[in-house]
Amino acid sequence: MTQSDPNHAKRRWRLALGRYSERQLGGLSGQEARTDRALDYLYGREYDRRGLHRPSGPGSLDPTQMKALDWLGEARKLFPQSVFEVMQDHALDRYGLTDLLTDPKTLDSLEPNQELLKTLLSFHGRASPDMKEKLRQVAEAVIQDVMRRLRTDIQRAFSGRRNPFKRSHIASAANFDWRGTLRRNLKNYNPETGRIIADDLRFVSRERRRLPWSVILCVDQSGSMTDSIIHSAVMAAILSGLPGVKVSMVLFDTSIIDVTDKLTDPLETLLSVQLGGGTNIGRAVEYCERFVDTPERTVFVLISDFAEGASPRRLYQSIARMNEAKVRLIGLSALDDLGDPYLDKQIAGRLAGLGMHVGAMTPDRLAIWLAEVMR
Structure with a gap:
C-alpha cells in the first residue's frame, strides 16, 4: 500500500472502519486481508459489546481459544512491535482474553515450536502460576530441539583443525580423508565397471585446540529479537560447557539484565527476558x-538490529576502546521471517569502521564464524 496508489486512502479507510464498510469501500486481498x-478478530468485539452480530464469512477468525493463539502469532508478524504491544494489552485488559493466561489446557493440543514459545515469552510475566508451568514445559521442549540442532555444529566447529599428516583410527564422516582414501585404493580400480573398490579407508585426526577464551554475548531483548535471544541462550549454554571457554551474557533494552550466572540453564535465561521497551545499546x-x-x-558478540535509541556516541566510544585493546568484535544482525537481515545500516557501518565484523547469519553459521575468530 503506497501513497502513489490511487486507492490508497480508500483501503486505509476500509481497514479503519472494518468489515461493515466492505459494501461501500470494497474488499481486500493479500496481506491487507490478513491485516x-x-x-476484526480483536476490535470487532466492540460490536459484540453493543449487541451487534458480527457476520462471519470465509477466512474469518472465530473467537475460540485456539484462534486466540493463532491471532497472537499473526498479529506479531503483521504489525510493528510497538503496535503489537498495544494490541496485546487491549486483548488482555480491554477485551478480557485472560483465558490465554489462565487456562493451561489452551496449549495442550498444540505442538511446542519456536513461534509458540516466542508468543508465550511476551506473556509470561502476566501469566497465572499454572500457565507459567505450562510455559516452562513448552520452553523445555523447544530448547531441547534447538539444542540438538546446534550442539553438533558448535562442537564440530570447536573440535579443532583437521591434520592431514596424522592418521586417526576414529571412523567418522567429519574425519574422512577422501583424497588419501582415493590414493590408497587406486590399485583396486576395475576398468570394466569403471569403479574403485575401497578396502582401505583413511581418516585424519584433529588437533584439539586449547581454548583459553572469553566470549561475551550482548543480546538485544527488544521484541523483534526474540529468535536471536532463544538461539543465544542455547548457544551460551553449549559454549559454557566447552573446556577453557568462559561465557558471559547480558540482555538489554533500556535496562540491563546480567544472566551470566544462569547460562547452564537456557530456560532460566529465557525466563529472565523482559520483551519490549526502548534500546540503549551503548549502555x-x-x-x-x-x-x-x-x-x-x-x-x-553484539546481537542486535543496531537501532540505537540513545545517542550512538557512547556505543562508538566503547567499541573503539575494545578494538584498541585487541578484543575480537562481532556484530550479528537480526533476521526476519524470510531470513533477510534487518538493521540500521548507518550505525552498523560505523561499527564496522571501528573494527567490528558485522554480518547476518543463522546460528549454526555463527558457531563456525566464532570458532574461526578464536583460532
Missing part, C-alpha cells in the same frame, strides 16, 4: 567491558 482479519556494551580480563583472548 483486516487480525484487526549495555559499556557494561560488558567489565567482563574483559584478557583482551587478546576475548570475543565480544
Whole structure:
C-alpha cells in the first residue's frame, strides 16, 4: 500500500472502519486481508459489546481459544512491535482474553515450536502460576530441539583443525580423508565397471585446540529479537560447557539484565527476558567491558538490529576502546521471517569502521564464524 496508489486512502479507510464498510469501500486481498482479519478478530468485539452480530464469512477468525493463539502469532508478524504491544494489552485488559493466561489446557493440543514459545515469552510475566508451568514445559521442549540442532555444529566447529599428516583410527564422516582414501585404493580400480573398490579407508585426526577464551554475548531483548535471544541462550549454554571457554551474557533494552550466572540453564535465561521497551545499546556494551580480563583472548558478540535509541556516541566510544585493546568484535544482525537481515545500516557501518565484523547469519553459521575468530 503506497501513497502513489490511487486507492490508497480508500483501503486505509476500509481497514479503519472494518468489515461493515466492505459494501461501500470494497474488499481486500493479500496481506491487507490478513491485516483486516487480525484487526476484526480483536476490535470487532466492540460490536459484540453493543449487541451487534458480527457476520462471519470465509477466512474469518472465530473467537475460540485456539484462534486466540493463532491471532497472537499473526498479529506479531503483521504489525510493528510497538503496535503489537498495544494490541496485546487491549486483548488482555480491554477485551478480557485472560483465558490465554489462565487456562493451561489452551496449549495442550498444540505442538511446542519456536513461534509458540516466542508468543508465550511476551506473556509470561502476566501469566497465572499454572500457565507459567505450562510455559516452562513448552520452553523445555523447544530448547531441547534447538539444542540438538546446534550442539553438533558448535562442537564440530570447536573440535579443532583437521591434520592431514596424522592418521586417526576414529571412523567418522567429519574425519574422512577422501583424497588419501582415493590414493590408497587406486590399485583396486576395475576398468570394466569403471569403479574403485575401497578396502582401505583413511581418516585424519584433529588437533584439539586449547581454548583459553572469553566470549561475551550482548543480546538485544527488544521484541523483534526474540529468535536471536532463544538461539543465544542455547548457544551460551553449549559454549559454557566447552573446556577453557568462559561465557558471559547480558540482555538489554533500556535496562540491563546480567544472566551470566544462569547460562547452564537456557530456560532460566529465557525466563529472565523482559520483551519490549526502548534500546540503549551503548549502555549495555559499556557494561560488558567489565567482563574483559584478557583482551587478546576475548570475543565480544553484539546481537542486535543496531537501532540505537540513545545517542550512538557512547556505543562508538566503547567499541573503539575494545578494538584498541585487541578484543575480537562481532556484530550479528537480526533476521526476519524470510531470513533477510534487518538493521540500521548507518550505525552498523560505523561499527564496522571501528573494527567490528558485522554480518547476518543463522546460528549454526555463527558457531563456525566464532570458532574461526578464536583460532
